[in-house]
Amino acid sequence: MVREVVRRLGEGNIDVMVREVVRRVGEGNIKVMVREVVRRLGEGNIDVMVREVVRRVGEGNIDVMVREVVRRVGEGNIKVMVREVVRRLGEGNIDVMVREVVRRLGEGNIDVMVREVVRRLGEGNIDVMVREVVRRLGEGNIDVMVREVVRRLGEGNIDVMVREVVRRLGEGNIDVMVREVVRRLGEGNIDVMVREVVRRLGEGNIDVMVREVVRRLGEGNIDVMVREVVRRLGEGNIDVMVREVVRRLGEGNIDVMVREVVRRLGEGNIDVMVREVVRRLGEGNIDVMVREVVRRLGEGNIDVMVREVVRRLGEGNIDVMVREVVRRLGEGNIDVMVREVVRRLGEGNIDVMVREVVRRLGEGNIDVMVREVVRRLGEGNIDVMVREVVRRLGEGNIDVMVREVVRRLGEGNIDVMVREVVRRLGEGNIDVMVREVVRRLGEGNIDVMVREVVRRLGEGNIDVMVREVESSNGVRTNSMSLHASVGDSEDVASGLH
Known part of the structure; x- marks a missing residue:
């Protein structure tokens, strides 16, 4: 029924139902359909509903729809709504939007x-947006705004944002922008920020940027910063950078720094580097350092260190290494650790890694872990990851996993996951996935899930769809009586133009 209703909505020949759906949208008892209807709004053939939706958005009682409406706004075919949304942004009463x-x-x-x-x-009157904009800058998909914001940074007329950005850089919770800022540092057009960033590097509280800066060091386009970084390396207060520098050593494109780092190794005051060097030992491309490090390790038995690293992973006090380990997981040369890490994922005490693993899943280079994660998803003991995976599904940047899961759904060999997904659908705590499932239902390529979902519809534990399915053929007839009352709503909404 869902597919049929949605299909007919698009054809514009169930006008009466449209009004009924809109009426129920306000009552909050057709959440699943709401999202699908909003998706159809973008097709421009339900103009009446557009006005009604916008009117209800302001009332703040359709939070789920708010997100979907905004998603459709981007498609440029709801011009009227765009203006209304922007107007309400200034009023600060649609934080979710x-x-x-x-x-x-x-x-x-x-x-x-x-x-x-x-x-x-x-x-300065959209403080909430400021933080979110800064977070999105780094993802590279707001090119237009990036240029505008950066341009204004140089003009000094967004003082409020400048301070906020710099302040957050220190807190380490704008990882995405960090990368973007560093990228711009090389272009030399944010001189003011450059000095501030370098100053904070010394304070050691921008761990994420440290890694990115070091990566850029190898590219040779931040000459001024290079000297400053090397100088601070000697002071020993950038432990995080140490690990990243060693990683670059193997690439051979930071010759000047190489000599300095090797010299410091002999002095024995870069304990953190030892662990990273061991990681590079297997790659065999730091011959000079290899001999010194192996000698210091105690004749090459790294087994003890492996356990130590894994132990520390659980304690959550090597956040930087966690990300590095996950990166290496994809390269398939830490098989022993892979199993241990996956085991710990189930225990839920490596929250930082969970996020990183999910991010890597999208990059498609942890195929082995993907299968393990999917297997564990069915067992329900990685609740933290479940939420993160579902969240990423909505962002569309784990396409590889999405396709894999969907492909496996069709092959019927992830029966356990199917049941888990459907079970969670009923609990209403995977709203993002609901939308994805509904979207896929229309494409007809999850036949196995379709049957399971329909079966559960009858059991009444997916209240959202149940009412529409139960009404079945009577929908149009029952909806006719609502025509007059909805017409009043249309008149009110028309005032937005």
Whole structure:
């Protein structure tokens, strides 16, 4: 029924039902359909509903729809709504939408809103958006805004944002922007920030940037910073960078630093580097250092260190290494650790790694872990990862996993996951996946799940769909009586134009 209703909505020949759906949207008891209807709104053939939806968005009682509406705004075919959304952004009473709007800005197809948002940034009255914009800058998909923001940074007329950005850099919770800022550092057009960043590097509280800066060091386009970084290396207060520097040593493109690092190794005051060097030992491309390190390790038995690293992973006090280990997992040369890490994932005490693993899943280079993770998803003992995976599904950047899961659903060999997904659908705590499943239902390529979902519809534990399915053929007839009352809503909504 769901597919049929949605299909007919698009054809514009169930006008009466449209009004019924909109009426129920306000009552909050057709959440699943709401998302699908909003998806159809973008096709431009339900103009009446657009106005009603916008009107209800302001009332703040359709939070789920808010996110979907904003998603469709980006497609540029709901011009009227764009203006209304932007107007409400300034009023600060749609916090949830703020985050979602910023996410869509990156797709470059809301040019009008981009300018408005940037203009308001300068006025300092969208504090919530400021933080979200900064977070999205690094993902590289807000090119238009990036240029505008960076341009304004140089002009010094977004003082509020500048301070916020720099402050957050120190807190280490804007990882994405860090990469973008570092990228721009090389271009030399944010001189003011350069000095501030370098100053904070010495304070050791921008761990994420440290790694990115070192990566850029190898590219040779931040000569000024290179000297400063090397100088601080000697002071021993950038432990995180130590590990990353060693990683670059193997690539052979930081000759000057290589000599300095090797010299310091002999002095024995870079304990953190020891662990990283051991990681490079297997790659055999740091011959000079290899001999010294092996000698210090105690004649080459690294088994003890492996256990120590894994133990520390659980204690969560090597956050930087966690990410590095995950990166190596994809290269398949830490098989022993892989099993241990996966085992610990189930224990839920490596939250940092969970996020990183999920991010890597999208990059498709941890095939072995993917299968293990999917297997564990069915066992339900990686609740933390489940939420993260589902969240990423909505962001569309784990395409590889999505396709793998969907492909396996069709092959019927992840029966356990099917049941788990359907079970969670009923619990209502995977809203993002709900949308994905509904979208795929229309494509007809998850036949196995379709049957399971329909079966559960009858059991009444997916309340959202149940009512629509139960009404079945009577939907149009029953909806006719609502025509008049909905017409009033249309008149009210028309005032938005």
